[in-house]
Amino acid sequence: MKSGSISDGRAPVCRSMEQRDLDGVMLLAASATEIQTGTSSPQFWDKEALAKWATSELGVLLVCEVDGRLGGFIIAAYNPISRDGYIHCIVVSSQCRRSGIGETLLARAEKELISRGCNHMFGLVKPKNEASIRLLEKRSFSRGQQFVYWEKSESRDRDEAKDVRSRKARNTKEASSK
Ligand SMILES: CC(C)(COP(=O)(O)OP(=O)(O)OC[C@H]1O[C@@H](n2cnc3c(N)ncnc32)[C@H](O)[C@@H]1OP(=O)(O)O)[C@@H](O)C(=O)NCCC(=O)NCCS
Numbered sequence: 001m002k003s004g005s006i007s008d009g010r011a012p013v014c015r016s017m018e019q020r021d022l023d024g025v026m027l028l029a030a031s032a033t034e035i036q037t038g039t040s041s042p043q044f045w046d047k048e049a050l051a052k053w054a055t056s057e058l059g060v061l062l063v064c065e066v067d068g069r070l071g072g073f074i075i076a077a078y079n080p081i082s083r084d085g086y087i088h089c090i091v092v093s094s095q096c097r098r099s100g101i102g103e104t105l106l107a108r109a110e111k112e113l114i115s116r117g118c119n120h121m122f123g124l125v126k127p128k129n130e131a132s133i134r135l136l137e138k139r140s141f142s143r144g145q146q147f148v149y150w151e152k153s154e155s156r157d158r159d160e161a162k163d164v165r166s167r168k169a170r171n172t173k174e175a176s177s178k
Contacts, residue, residue, distance in 0.1 A: 012064050012065065012066045012071055012099075012101060012104070013064065013065045014062060014063070014064045014065075014104050014105060014108050015062065015063060015065070016054065016061065016062060016063075017050070017054045017061035017062060017063050017073060017075075018054065018063075019051055019054075021063050021070060021073070022047045022050050022051060023047075024069075024070035025050065025063065025070065025073050026044060026047065026050075028070060028072070028073065028091050028093055029043075029044040029073075029089070029091060030043075030044065031093075031094075032089075032091045034091075034126060034129050034132065035089045035091065037149050037151070038149070039149070039151055041151060041153045053075075053077075057078070057080075057116070058077055058078050058079070058080075059075070059076070059077060059078070060074070060075075060076040060077070060078060060085070060109045060112045060113055061073070061074070061075050061076075062074050062105055062108055062109055062112075064092075064096075064101045064104060064105055066096055066101070070093065071092060071093055071096040071099075071101050072090070072091055072092035072093060072096060072101045072102060072105055073090070073091060073105070074087070074089070074090045074105040074106060074108075074109045075087075075088040075089050075090075076088060076109045076112075076113060076121075078113055078116050078117075078118055080116070080117060082120075083117055083118055083119045083120060084118065084120050084121070084122065085109075085110075085113035085118040085120065085121040085122075086121075086122060086123060087106070087109065087121060087122065087123035088123070090102055090105055090106060090132070090135075092105075097131075102131075102135050103135060103138065103139065106135065106136075106139050107139065110139070121141070122141075123136075123141075124147070124149070127146055
């Protein structure tokens with residue numbers, strides 16, 4: 001990290017994401033329009049999912065603390081079968097940008113993924129997100145073609161509603177056959 005460029009206080013600390021970080025991580029994520037997909041689905045994970053993911057072998061979730069405050073975070077997922085590492089998002093708070101935090105987080109996440117067996121890392125960045133593109137190029141990621149983001153959500157509420165409907169239909173059928 002670039003020395004002395006963020007504050008005159010303690011040196012930034014990069015470490016695993018913990019339960020105590022989650023509120024700050026969620027707030028920081030909500031402030032970053034660059035990671036929004038433009039669809040109507042929730043744009044980030046809830047606290048419960050993050051907490052489980054942070055302690056899973058399938059997750060690499062790191063934060064960087066600056067003077068005891070959240071300076072940035074990275075979230076990546078590891079698939080041990082395909083050996084792919086997917087970089088979901090990196091966000092650095094606007095006050096801490098251009099101080100080396102993004103690069104430090106990415107380098108640490110890469111190292112962690114590789115240590116688990118990962119041999120291919122990739123991610124998505126909006127085409128005009130110059131800061132991220134430069135960061136990825138600096139870390140020797142290659143730029144590929146542009147894709148359009150697609151998604152389909154299956155809501156738990158909808159599944160539960162479907163279960164209730166089929167239960168009701170079964171009960172009605174049983175009752176009428178008696
Ligand atoms: C992208 C982002 C994470 C970079 O974090 P950062 O801590 O400011 O980046 P760093 O200080 O580590 O910069 C590392 C390199 O990235 C590039 N870079 C970072 N910000 C840049 C900018 N605004 N313009 C051009 N290049 C930039 C540079 O190559 C830089 O190296 P240099 O300082 O030697 O020139 C940060 O801008 C951010 O949080 N953006 C919003 C969220 C986002 O877009 N996330 C990525 C998609 S998931």
